[in-house]
Amino acid sequence: MTLIDQPPTPTTSGQLAEAAEVSSTVTVRRRTVDTVLIAAGIVVTAVLIAAGTLLTWGSNFAGDYVHDELSAQNIQFPDAATLEEDNPALVGYADAVVDTGGEAEAYAAYIDGHLAATADGATYADLGGPEREARAALEAAQAEGADGATIAELQAAYDEVSGQRNSLFKGETLRGLLMSTDRAASHP
DSSP states (O other): OOOEOOOOOOOOOHHHHHHHHHSSSSSSHHHHHHHHHHHHHHHHHHHHHHHHHHHHHHHHHHHHHHHHHHHHHOOOOOHHHHHHHHOOOGGGGOOOOOSSSHHHHHHHHHHHHHHHHGGGGGGGGTHHHHHHHHHHHHHHHHHHTTTTTHHHHHHHHHHHHHHHHHHHHHHHHHHHHHHHHHHHHHOO
């Protein structure tokens, strides 16, 4: 491809033969190249501006949505003294209302500390077997006609493990939701 401002004008017979040879090549004027490049630049600029605008809108929407949803839940950190005892790393959040992704992540850490203390660190899944065993022992005692004290003792054991398992389920669910909220706010 040859770029020229003006097509050559043949003046001699040698140049005439050369012009005939040149005519078989594609000639593109400088002005045409400039126009194509400028048009491509304008299109790319428009696409980038549109993408930037949409990404900014999406980010703002996600941040506002997370704030609105968390604010509606009225989740609040405990006072500084309680946090100092439970999790000293969270003292900076004392009495704060959870309404941002970062605060949601911190509150999830607060919940995690309480979950670790429930059932000596056992998980929801870990307590499935003991809960079934306690229920089976209670049902067997009731079926055999055991005395009231034995049934009350077995009922208390079942209620304890069942309560711990339910607390772990609810706590892990809330913790997971808060962690998802943090991810949504941080990475819209």
